[in-house]
Amino acid sequence: xxxxxxxxxxxxxxxxxxxxxxxxxxxxxxxxxxxxxxxxxxxxxxxxxxxxxxxxxxxxxxxxxxxxxxxxxxxxxxxxxxxxxxxxxxxxxxxxxxxxxxxxxxxxxxxxxxxxx
Numbered sequence: 856x857x858x859x860x861x862x863x864x865x866x867x868x869x870x871x872x873x874x875x876x877x878x879x880x881x882x883x884x885x886x887x888x889x890x891x892x893x894x895x896x897x898x899x900x901x902x903x904x905x906x907x908x909x910x911x912x913x914x915x916x917x918x919x920x921x922x923x924x925x926x927x928x929x930x931x932x933x934x935x936x937x938x939x940x941x942x943x944x945x946x947x948x949x950x951x952x953x954x955x956x957x958x959x960x961x962x963x964x965x966x967x968x969x970x971x972x
Contacts, residue, residue: 856902856906859901862898862902863929863963867963868956871957875953883943883944888940889941892933916969925965929958
């Protein structure tokens, strides 16, 4: 589980830095950044599958509702940011992508805490 948490957090951090750079320059999200968001989303989907497999194998997080809530919510954030980025072609879309990336990093930290507690 640690590998999937670290992968998702690092990829989200890199996408967040990219979005921050564009926000500082006053530019909207590019299509290439949305492809990067899709890569992060794929990492989150793999994490969900690994969590399902681990749970089926008998491992349990200390707080299941919290764990699954963070995991499922993290899956929905990037698609919302992508829709925002396509609808709002201003600097605000880059800021929204940055906020979502930071939120995903925080959620990954919490997912790891709940899984290992």
